[in-house]
Amino acid sequence: MRAPTLPCVSCALAALASLALAGAAPAEADLGSEPDPFAIAAPTATPGAAPASARGIRVVVDAPAPGAAVEARDHMVELRGTAVAAGSGPQHFDVLIALDVSHSTRYPSGADVDGDGVLGENPAEGLYAPGEFSEDTVCTDPEDTILAAEVAAARALLRSLSPERARVGLVAFSGEVDPDTGTQRSRDQRNATLEVPLTSDFARVEGALGRVLARGPHGATDFSAGIRLATTELAGLSGAASAPRRDAQKVMLLLTDGHPTFPIGQASVEDAGDLEAAVNAAKLARAGGIRINTYALGQNALGRPVAATEVARVTLGSFTPVLEPGTIVAALQSVSFANVEDVAVVNLTLREDTPDVRLNPDGSFQAFVPVREGRNRVLVNALASDGSEANVELAFEFRLAQAEGRMRERELAELRQINTELLRQLEAERVKREKRRIRVQKEIEIRAAEP
Incomplete structure (x- = not known):
């Protein structure tokens, strides 16, 4: 529930x-x-x-x-x-939501996320007049994208939690791509952003989710960066903006529509190093007492779910396949801490x-x-x-x-x-x-x- x-x-x-x-x-x-x-x-x-x-x-x-x-x-x-x-364990919870905001999350979720009665779809797969949508449009309703579904799911989760028992934080991860080489723009770039540290002020998290949605999808997918930054906050490691809380269970919820393509090699390819980096980051989370529940959204993520399943397994978390990305709103609400x-x-x-x-x-x-x-x-x-x-x-x-x-x-x-x-x-x-x-x-x- x-x-x-x-x-x-x-x-x-x-x-x-x-x-x-x-x-x-x-x-x-x-x-x-x-x-x-x-x-x-x-x-x-x-x-x-x-x-x-x-x-x-x-x-x-x-x-x-x-x-x-x-x-x-x-x-x-x-x-x-x-x-x-x-x-x-303790009945206080620190929950870090890690959202995949990579370029592919601009595609339709398959659900009317904004509830306007119009279902967003890919114009290339529908019957539309030539020129009705620009060539780079992949979702006719930008508020029905996979990213919009992720944000809606996070907002619904907030409504089901009590600020007296839970703190919630938000991390967005992707990875800037050099258009000439298809690799990272720089070796030391940061592929994850702390949108809001752990807080009982859920209005702050709501605001951060709105900003993530307004910025829109971009870049590649770096699981390791998202997991490492979320771990830093949950475990209160050096550089964390969140105050550590020993009496709280630590849970990370990682939502992705794909598989890791960074930090190694080309943004369009899942290299062995990308998987290794994600699993190593998960091992660090496990050492910090953090459980990671992963959610793989859509055919792309479910086609090669090795990273998502391994991250969950290493941390004794759960892996949830979400065939239709739009159903993540319901799937995320069924999580149990x-x-x-x-x-x-x-x-x-x-x-x-x-x-x-x-x-x-x-x-x-x-x-x-x-x-x-x-x-x-x-x-x-x-x-x-x-x-x-x-x-x-x-x-x-x-x-x-x-x-x-x-x-x-x-x-x-x-x-x-x-x-x-x-x-x-x-x-x-x-x-x-x-x-x-x-x-x-x-x-x-x-x-x-x-x-």
Whole structure:
């Protein structure tokens, strides 16, 4: 919900199968002595107040408070909390976004990034009148380019992070090319720029992203320069503009539409030295306790993803192939810094799961839970990346309010739009969800048949 996420209904039902709702903590329930999980009963844990843990993950519900009286204009209650995986280290995060701004990012992303209803495309691949676009135009809408998609993804990521827990910085990398030789203009040129150091002032990062987009794509691709500069900032090495923070997890997110072509040789060729330089820079990052998650955008990057995969492997990070560059907005929001795979929310009173769940990269989550008037029992289930689970249950009273501001409606609409995009783009996850639904129905039928 990871920053928006698909609801893990199967996780929630697995939790129900292990929950004893009388006399024992949820994670330690004895299935053989378990009463009907849908029967109205008082929650046994200290719901919402104290963390519930199970085999390496814990869940804390911040709101609503246990036993609270909640009012809303519709039958929907906002639930907020945090899931934390054991062994994931400190729960503060320093995140450095490294954007590839090379010349090739001027091509279409395949998505209507700016939302103007017009999809940018390469004029050479469409039906356009002669002279309608200049010969050097490769995207009919400059705000739908791969670079625009990268910037949009970074902005969406910012919206999913809390400045109280995360600092974010921005590095842009490319590589100036000598037009006569096709190599670097000079041996000591800097192929990466620190756009903004690590900061909790996300407005500064927003401004820097705007400036990167305004400058536009240029140059070749130097992975090593981007990784080294980002490592300097995250590790607080000599010359860093960012103050080091020992209690923070250090994460680099590297977005690229290609493969390294600098610092060695021709800008149009990936030399063995370019790969070696990128991997050596990644080893330095690993020594500094930095994990690098790489995102390869489009056919060019996926055709030869050796550098992107090796950089991720060396630093124990993740490699994410993004076939359609425009989908990077959704892909980047699914990243997890807290080693939390999924969060599911089920209203036990209604026997209804919650589709509108947002899991943010730092493990915080937000859900809009369907409710009925009166008492509602809600189960929150979290799944860690290692497969361990945790549950917390809470009960509250709900009644309809006469009026409510528009802010919650906007948040819900935004969340639903993001989730809809994910569901549309991740076909594999849709299949998983259908399988979950079948398992849920089977579980309900089994329990309904029990005496």
